[in-house]
Amino acid sequence: MSLLDEVTRLETEALREIKGADSLEALNELQIKYLGRKGLVTAVLKTLGTLPVDERKTVGAQANRAHQDLENHFQLAAQKFSTTRGKKDFDPTLPGTGPRTGTIHIVNRVMGEICHTFYGIGFETARGPHVETDHYNFEMLNFPPDHPARDMQDTFFVEGGRLLRTHTTPVQPRELEKRKPPVKIITPGKTFRNEEISTRAHVSFHQVDGFLVDEGVTMADLKGALVAFCKAFFGSGLKLKFRPSFFPFTEPSAEVDISCFLCNGVGCQLCKYSGWLEILGCGMIHPKVLENCGYDSEKYTGYAFGMGVERVAMLKYKINDIRLLFNNNLRFLRQFA
Amino acid sequence: MKVSYKWLLELTGLDWPVEKVAERLTLSGTACEEIIPLSKYLDKVVVGEVIDLQKIEGADKIKKATVVTGREKYDLVCGAPNVAVGQKVPVALLGARLAGDITIKKVKIRGVESIGMICSERELGLSDDHSGIMVLDGKAVPGTSVIDELDLDDYIMNFELTPNRPDSMSVTGIARDLQALAGVKIRKPVFELKEADRKTAAYIKVDIEDAVGCPRYAARIIDGITIAGSPWWLKKKLIAAGIRPICNVVDITNLVMLETGNPLHAFDLKLFGSDRVLVRKARDKEKFVTLDGEEHELSPDVLLITNGNTGVAAAGVMGGLNSEVKTDTHTILLEAAYFNPRIIRKSRKYLGLVTESSTRFEKGVDPNNIPYAIDRAAYYFKEIGGGEVLNGIVDCYPQPIFPVKISFRPDRCNSILGTALSSDRMKEILSGLDFEITGSNPLNVTVPTFRPDIEQEIDLIEEIARIEGYAAIPDTEVNIGPLYTPVHFVDRFEDEVRSVLTGSGFDEILGHGLADSRQAKILNPDLSRLRIINPVSEDLDIMRNSLILTALTVVNHNLSHRLIDMRLFEIGRAYFPPDKDGNWLEEDRISLTVSGNTSGSWREKPRPQDFYDLKRAIENLALHFHWPEITFQEIKTNFFDESISYKLSSGPTDIGLIGKIAEPVAKKFDIKQEVYIAELKINPLITISREAVIFEPLPVYPAAPRDLALVVDVNVKVGDIIKLIQKTAGPTAESVNVFDLYSGEQIRKGKKSIGIAITYRSPEKSLTGDEVDNLQGNIMAELKKLFNAEIREK
Ligand SMILES: [Zn+2]
Numbered sequence A: 001m002s003l004l005d006e007v008t009r010l011e012t013e014a015l016r017e018i019k020g021a022d023s024l025e026a027l028n029e030l031q032i033k034y035l036g037r038k039g040l041v042t043a044v045l046k047t048l049g050t051l052p053v054d055e056r057k058t059v060g061a062q063a064n065r066a067h068q069d070l071e072n073h074f075q076l077a078a079q080k081f082s083t084t085r086g087k088k089d090f091d092p093t094l095p096g097t098g099p100r101t102g103t104i105h106i107v108n109r110v111m112g113e114i115c116h117t118f119y120g121i122g123f124e125t126a127r128g129p130h131v132e133t134d135h136y137n138f139e140m141l142n143f144p145p146d147h148p149a150r151d152m153q154d155t156f157f158v159e160g161g162r163l164l165r166t167h168t169t170p171v172q173p174r175e176l177e178k179r180k181p182p183v184k185i186i187t188p189g190k191t192f193r194n195e196e197i198s199t200r201a202h203v204s205f206h207q208v209d210g211f212l213v214d215e216g217v218t219m220a221d222l223k224g225a226l227v228a229f230c231k232a233f234f235g236s237g238l239k240l241k242f243r244p245s246f247f248p249f250t251e252p253s254a255e256v257d258i259s260c261f262l263c264n265g266v267g268c269q270l271c272k273y274s275g276w277l278e279i280l281g282c283g284m285i286h287p288k289v290l291e292n293c294g295y296d297s298e299k300y301t302g303y304a305f306g307m308g309v310e311r312v313a314m315l316k317y318k319i320n321d322i323r324l325l326f327n328n329n330l331r332f333l334r335q336f337a
Numbered sequence B: 001m002k003v004s005y006k007w008l009l010e011l012t013g014l015d016w017p018v019e020k021v022a023e024r025l026t027l028s029g030t031a032c033e034e035i036i037p038l039s040k041y042l043d044k045v046v047v048g049e050v051i052d053l054q055k056i057e058g059a060d061k062i063k064k065a066t067v068v069t070g071r072e073k074y075d076l077v078c079g080a081p082n083v084a085v086g087q088k089v090p091v092a093l094l095g096a097r098l099a100g101d102i103t104i105k106k107v108k109i110r111g112v113e114s115i116g117m118i119c120s121e122r123e124l125g126l127s128d129d130h131s132g133i134m135v136l137d138g139k140a141v142p143g144t145s146v147i148d149e150l151d152l153d154d155y156i157m158n159f160e161l162t163p164n165r166p167d168s169m170s171v172t173g174i175a176r177d178l179q180a181l182a183g184v185k186i187r188k189p190v191f192e193l194k195e196a197d198r199k200t201a202a203y204i205k206v207d208i209e210d211a212v213g214c215p216r217y218a219a220r221i222i223d224g225i226t227i228a229g230s231p232w233w234l235k236k237k238l239i240a241a242g243i244r245p246i247c248n249v250v251d252i253t254n255l256v257m258l259e260t261g262n263p264l265h266a267f268d269l270k271l272f273g274s275d276r277v278l279v280r281k282a283r284d285k286e287k288f289v290t291l292d293g294e295e296h297e298l299s300p301d302v303l304l305i306t307n308g309n310t311g312v313a314a315a316g317v318m319g320g321l322n323s324e325v326k327t328d329t330h331t332i333l334l335e336a337a338y339f340n341p342r343i344i345r346k347s348r349k350y351l352g353l354v355t356e357s358s359t360r361f362e363k364g365v366d367p368n369n370i371p372y373a374i375d376r377a378a379y380y381f382k383e384i385g386g387g388e389v390l391n392g393i394v395d396c397y398p399q400p401i402f403p404v405k406i407s408f409r410p411d412r413c414n415s416i417l418g419t420a421l422s423s424d425r426m427k428e429i430l431s432g433l434d435f436e437i438t439g440s441n442p443l444n445v446t447v448p449t450f451r452p453d454i455e456q457e458i459d460l461i462e463e464i465a466r467i468e469g470y471a472a473i474p475d476t477e478v479n480i481g482p483l484y485t486p487v488h489f490v491d492r493f494e495d496e497v498r499s500v501l502t503g504s505g506f507d508e509i510l511g512h513g514l515a516d517s518r519q520a521k522i523l524n525p526d527l528s529r530l531r532i533i534n535p536v537s538e539d540l541d542i543m544r545n546s547l548i549l550t551a552l553t554v555v556n557h558n559l560s561h562r563l564i565d566m567r568l569f570e571i572g573r574a575y576f577p578p579d580k581d582g583n584w585l586e587e588d589r590i591s592l593t594v595s596g597n598t599s600g601s602w603r604e605k606p607r608p609q610d611f612y613d614l615k616r617a618i619e620n621l622a623l624h625f626h627w628p629e630i631t632f633q634e635i636k637t638n639f640f641d642e643s644i645s646y647k648l649s650s651g652p653t654d655i656g657l658i659g660k661i662a663e664p665v666a667k668k669f670d671i672k673q674e675v676y677i678a679e680l681k682i683n684p685l686i687t688i689s690r691e692a693v694i695f696e697p698l699p700v701y702p703a704a705p706r707d708l709a710l711v712v713d714v715n716v717k718v719g720d721i722i723k724l725i726q727k728t729a730g731p732t733a734e735s736v737n738v739f740d741l742y743s744g745e746q747i748r749k750g751k752k753s754i755g756i757a758i759t760y761r762s763p764e765k766s767l768t769g770d771e772v773d774n775l776q777g778n779i780m781a782e783l784k785k786l787f788n789a790e791i792r793e794k
Helices: A003-020 A024-035 A040-050 A053-081 A106-119 A171-178 A219-234 A287-292 A309-317 A330-336 B005-012 B018-026 B171-182 B232-239 B248-260 B341-351 B356-363 B367-385 B410-417 B423-432 B457-468 B489-503 B517-523 B547-560 B611-625 B663-668 B682-688 B718-732 B769-787
Strands: A162-164 A183-192 A204-215 A240-247 A250-259 A276-285 A300-308 B002-004 B031-037 B045-055 B063-069 B072-078 B088-092 B106-109 B112-115 B155-160 B205-208 B216-223 B264-268 B276-281 B287-289 B295-297 B303-306 B311-314 B332-338 B394-396 B404-408 B436-438 B443-447 B566-576 B585-595 B630-634 B640-650 B653-661 B675-681 B704-713 B733-742 B751-760
Touching (some): A003 A053, A003 B769, A024 A053, A040 A053, A053 B704, A053 B769, A106 A183, A106 A204, A219 A250, A219 A276, A219 A300, A240 A276, A250 A300, A250 B457, A276 A287, A276 A309, A287 A300, A300 A309, B002 B005, B002 B171, B005 B018, B005 B155, B018 B155, B171 B248, B171 B423, B171 B457, B205 B394, B248 B356, B248 B367, B264 B367, B276 B332, B332 B367, B404 B457, B410 B423, B410 B457, B423 B436, B423 B443, B423 B457, B489 B566, B489 B611, B517 B547, B517 B663, B547 B566, B547 B585, B566 B611, B585 B611, B585 B682, B611 B653, B611 B675, B611 B682, B640 B675, B653 B663, B653 B682, B675 B682, B704 B769, B718 B733, B718 B751, B718 B769, B751 B769
Antiparallel strands (some): A240 A250, A250 A276, A276 A300, B031 B155, B045 B063, B045 B088, B216 B332, B216 B394, B276 B303, B404 B443, B585 B675, B630 B640, B640 B653, B653 B675, B704 B751, B733 B751
16 A cells, blocks of 8 residues: 555544544544644654655645645534533624625615616616717707707717717617617616706716607506506605606606605605605607607607606615715715615 | 785686695696795784884984884884884884894883884895885874785795796786686786877887897887886785885886786886887997996897997896986886897896896797787886876887697597597687687697797697696506516626625725816826816816726725725726717726725734735626636736736737726825726626526546645746646646745745645546546646746645
């Protein structure tokens, strides 16, 4: 039998005996038997010097590894009898060890939750460029040439004749041009407004817009879809209120209020004692927008809606300063673990 | 837009409480944001008569006033310059709570005990006027409540209007919505205008040079007017609309504007300077002083009312100082006009002025209501100002604007709204809004010119919806359109990156996408930058061309808040100017940043985070998405320290960069500790990701673990050693791990020792010791040959 095989045999034998040990004392005896100064494995290591160089290295490496492995096994086996059971000095109140989990940014988390709620009713996602053309950001969406939103005060313009999109709605004509009905899409993403940064306003914010175009889509379908979304997202007990509003790209247009989820409509600081929270804008896609995209507006109708993610997040988590969302202070971020 | 609640009731004959008026209007698109009671500060304020005034010894400005309020008599201290014996005045009694947080208490001033106060309009919350006390009508009865005396049992309703509804900028317009909502009929004021024999046309003529800017201009002359204060009923209507009363002439033009939505302007005819109105574009650099005293250098963007020669008003925005009505004005030239909304918008932007009149003109007033509005004002001038109204309107209307006719299909309306409204109900709604209807299916609808927002059938459908109420539209309970969502890998990819990285202890940050060009230059002077033409501030003047800009800003922010240990990531976009061929590039990227120490615990000491912490996170991503092997190629950049600066590739695909931020760059961001950053590109990562792997059967035969201890030159790369082992042993080397790395005192200079654990396993059989020895032997031979490795002795 070669020395190498002897090592393997010793190791197997030792492991069998470790398994059979029924007390800490027995285990300690075994450890001395194999790994002690006069132990069996130690003995093999001592004979290494007598071997030819080549053999010495292979056997040596193997014996050393076996020595280490057995030591680990003795330690593990010792735990079975040790300290933990019945002993009073174990301290479960010490903090756990290992890395802590990171956190997803609250804006992205809320945006993801909104998207997933819409996935549930058959919407898919589409994206578009953040640096947009006037054509898609305004013209295709039926903004008249002198609409206030086109002002330098409201929109960022960049060199090269484009602008930073002021909403994610330009994805609507971009996708409508590419596809055939039915088109049922949400468009989450970043948008920009030329505003002085304050507690309530920032140069950038996130939006989730959505739209459906098909034959026979009605405003009742729009209401149904948004009622479904709001109940799924904010809670099934809430009430919705649709108020007429104005957007160039929808007609009729509506603003949607939900009953305040904090006070259930009774009135509180969050809802400024009105019982209602303004949560999204929506409407039937303006026939001019459909025609701009090459659709016959007599045959096809559609609805569209949009909401600000920061607003939803700030309402939901009672965040009072939008700048907190972009400062990325770890103390803030980690609150949303 | 502020409107008096009582005025709305007066026009509609409704008896609804203010809350109901507010709610119905809000739910039909005219949002009432605020209801302010006019009597808010008038509790315990009564009419008093000043019967005596006495000087107070040692005081110049204040006097002791004796006031009777019915049976009571009070001595009050009063400092108003206009107080006089015999006046009827508002007296705030003990406990009254006035505007400006004033509560009336018993006080002693200069030895005079005073319980109560004679009030100014400001103290009563009626206007900003604090020049003296408010003087009431001489017929007021002492002791009665000021609320009753002044008819202030009213509310200011503050509406937030949508930009498409110019008609709502008048009481009549808002009342018209109530007319449709409540099914009532507006009681339009009836008046008879008595004109003199003298003809207006004999004194003034109107020429329009710019008919695009001014399609209609009408003028009247009122002679022999007496400028004075307005009667209370008129003042109150203005106060309830948030407009400060000034004098009868100005107040009347404002009143008619509130009533009809048509802004009017009154010139002093004597100061006008000619008998001809000429409407033209202003000349370049033409000087003009508006009545607020500001001198403007005009441009052709401004439409100018002139006397044929010099400017007298910036059309639709503000009158001129030169022709303003003064206390001695005797003859008035009254203007009512229709100006092109786009031109007024340009003009007021050029002038930097926003006025009640510009706001209305720029949304579009009713051009065909001009004769009514100018007559209505003339009527009041005669009634209130005692003037003589000259005969006829000089009305120049070169470009008549006609009502729009729209064909309206009731069934189309129902099919858009998802409703089942009757054609009759739709007719009722449209007539309620003063639209004329003929025919039945389709209805031929004539849209009056006060509704320029109504252009096509869909606009009428919206009218039906908003008056019927959106609550009347059912909520469909079936899902229409596709019933499943195609999963786009790009969306899942980002979600999964988030879960892998948060699981690796990284916190997600979010950038706004804008950046400071000076910082971008520090980071990478050669990388093109997309400049914002109209930045909000100079430190946000470009779009970021690297996520590293955001990462360093965030590291700096946290350091300044004494948060020094961080592991951060961001999924975001970098932006670039168009290339030579005009292609715009935006790139979705992931940044990974570590700085400071690991969190550590009582068991493991914190240690500085470095390159390998980033590498592990990337390895975790690589494991998750089954990316092929990632290789590191040294590169020179401006922002990475040259010792640790690599381009990352997977096969031929460039996937990003990794490195240690160079110290001079970190310093520029005020960062004084090591920062390691990787920036990965999402698109190439998606192309190399594999969604599914094919199952591999679990091993049947035992593994044979062996260790290797080597000493090699320090510049030998461990990766190359591992590769060589894998190449030499083939698939039998199931795993190769580095369990030890050492260089230092115990070892020769220029060398390092490496401990490598290899697990051998065959899928076909149990490996014998000899077979494993053979493999180990081959590996060692290769390592010796290629890397001059020595097997380290223990
Ligand atoms: Zn509430």
